[in-house]
Amino acid sequence: MFATDDTIVAVATPPGRGGLGVVRFSGPEALAVTTKLLGRGEPLQPRHATVGTVVDPSASHRDAIDQVVATFFPGPRSYTGDDVVEITAHGSPVLLERILSLGCSAGARLAEPGEFTLRAFLNGRLDLVQAEAVGDLIDAVTPLQARIAFDQLEGTVTQAIAAIDAKLFDLVARLEASLDFANEGYHFVEPGTLAGRIGAIREQVLRLVRGAARGRLIREGCQVVILGKPNVGKSSVFNALVGSSRAIVTPVAGTTRDLVSSVIDLDGLAVTLIDSAGIRETTDPVEAEGVSRARQAFGVAAAAIVVLDRSQPIEDEDRLVLSETSGGRRVVVLNKMDECAAWTPDAMELPVDGVAVEMSARTGDGLEELRVALRSALVGEEELRDTPSVGNRRHIGLLDQAGAALEAAETAVKTGATEEFVLADLQRARAAFEELTGARTPDDVVNHIFARFCIGK
Ligand SMILES: Nc1nc2c(ncn2[C@@H]2O[C@H](COP(=O)(O)OP(=O)(O)OP(=O)(O)O)[C@@H](O)[C@H]2O)c(=O)[nH]1
Numbered sequence: 527m528f529a530t531d532d533t534i535v536a537v538a539t540p541p542g543r544g545g546l547g548v549v550r551f552s553g554p555e556a557l558a559v560t561t562k563l564l565g566r567g568e569p570l571q572p573r574h575a576t577v578g579t580v581v582d583p584s585a586s587h588r589d590a591i592d593q594v595v596a597t598f599f600p601g602p603r604s605y606t607g608d609d610v611v612e613i614t615a616h617g618s619p620v621l622l623e624r625i626l627s628l629g630c631s632a633g634a635r636l637a638e639p640g641e642f643t644l645r646a647f648l649n650g651r652l653d654l655v656q657a658e659a660v661g662d663l664i665d666a667v668t669p670l671q672a673r674i675a676f677d678q679l680e681g682t683v684t685q686a687i688a689a690i691d692a693k694l695f696d697l698v699a700r701l702e703a704s705l706d707f708a709n710e711g712y713h714f715v716e717p718g719t720l721a722g723r724i725g726a727i728r729e730q731v732l733r734l735v736r737g738a739a740r741g742r743l744i745r746e747g748c749q750v751v752i753l754g755k756p757n758v759g760k761s762s763v764f765n766a767l768v769g770s771s772r773a774i775v776t777p778v779a780g781t782t783r784d785l786v787s788s789v790i791d792l793d794g795l796a797v798t799l800i801d802s803a804g805i806r807e808t809t810d811p812v813e814a815e816g817v818s819r820a821r822q823a824f825g826v827a828a829a830a831i832v833v834l835d836r837s838q839p840i841e842d843e844d845r846l847v848l849s850e851t852s853g854g855r856r857v858v859v860l861n862k863m864d865e866c867a868a869w870t871p872d873a874m875e876l877p878v879d880g881v882a883v884e885m886s887a888r889t890g891d892g893l894e895e896l897r898v899a900l901r902s903a904l905v906g907e908e909e910l911r912d913t914p915s916v917g918n919r920r921h922i923g924l925l926d927q928a929g930a931a932l933e934a935a936e937t938a939v940k941t942g943a944t945e946e947f948v949l950a951d952l953q954r955a956r957a958a959f960e961e962l963t964g965a966r967t968p969d970d971v972v973n974h975i976f977a978r979f980c981i982g983k
């Protein structure tokens with residue numbers, strides 16, 4: 527863990543040129559260091575934007591570097607909980623570098639990635655779940671991801687867990703009191719109701735875990751691979767969904783060999799769409815490699831789009847793709863509906879479960895239906911915003927641990943174990959909650975969490 531009693535500095539805006547760039551200082555010397563840089567006699571007024579000039583304090587003559595706006599946020603009511611000063615300069619990387627190095631000469635130290643947010647966590651301004659939400663918010667690529675991360679930062683997950691933990695705490699306190707007064711025969715929990723109470727708490731944990739698969743899909747995004755025999759229009763469907771001619775389309779069968787991918791925003795889901803050579807039997811070594819890559823991509827994909835050409839007769843190759851993908855989530859597309867239909871799914875007795883989407887990648891007809899069908903294949907029909915927002919694997923793992931401990935406690939009660947045993951299981955559940963919120967989290971876990979942040983955050 528880094529030192530927390532010194533003053534850190536970093537550029538808080540992204541690398542590169544911009545209209546403005548922000549250099550942020552945090553720590554006990556933040557005000558003193560920036561007062562030197564600004565060449566000011568009097569200190570900055572708290573929470574006021576002050577126009578000033580950054581100068582080189584070591585220069586013999588007045589060496590003005592940039593005109594800036596400086597704002598002082600006194601601790602503990604600042605982002606980090608320490609004194610914070612933000613200097614907004616012109617967004618030139620050279621200037622910002624200069625201000626950084628002057629700051630270091632004046633007594634600050636370059637911040638490590640995530641160190642500002644780490645301090646906020648250590649100073650109790652945020653719990654660990656909220657600190658992780660800051661990282662998610664910055665990394666979000668879809669508005670829905672950003673929204674869910676912001677909800678988490680606002681404390682929705684924290685509150686859900688706190689509510690469960692409060693009930694657990696109450697139960698533990700009562701059981702401990704019962705143990706203390708065991709000789710007097712006092713019971714602070716009706717023995718007959720104990721299993722039911724634990725079960726009710728476990729049900730709340732399970733509810734959070736049940737929403738987690740979907741939460742993870744939103745947080746991490748997923749892959750969808752496009753399959754089908756040659757020339758059915760896979761690359762055309764890919765381009766239509768991406769909204770540009772990313773993949774090469776030609777009338778020659780076997781055009782696509784390598785995997786081509788692009789991220790699309792499917793109503794908030796970040797879907798990495800993969801165009802492939804499709805699945806077929808082939809002796810051509812290049813195409814065979816393409817097919818093998820397509821199969822691999824399908825192996826890790828969350829779903830497949832299987833494209834069939836409705837203007838040409840169905841062949842064994844189509845049936846091969848349909849049967850290879852029948853186990854997983856998929857959407858079947860009947861493409862080229864702008865031409866005369868050569869068959870219907872019923873007549874061909876195709877193993878097409880659920881709906882098949884009719885579309886024309888050429889005209890764009892049916893594209894919206896495909897988007898809707900794909901979204902519902904991935905996450906169902908529910909409104910994503912209303913689902914519980916646990917999507918972080920660390921959180922899910924710890925909720926699972928808490929659930930298992932509660933299940934053990936319930937079993938212990940039902941099999942007549944003593945209260946000490948039940949208590950030990952309940953304490954394990956509480957420990958999982960404490961690790962989740964950061965009340966008690968091993969240092970290496972905390973370091974790992976903040977190491978993925980960018981510098982300046
Ligand atoms: N009429 C019509 N033609 C289409 C449609 N979609 C694709 N095509 C044509 O079908 C041919 C093959 O399209 P691609 O998108 O390259 O097909 P593919 O499945 O990626 O082909 P390979 O990469 O060779 O496996 C091209 O000539 C496209 O213009 C459609 O909806 N209607």
Ligand SMILES: [Mg+2]
Pocket residue numbers: 760761762773774775781782801802
């Ligand atoms: Mg192609």
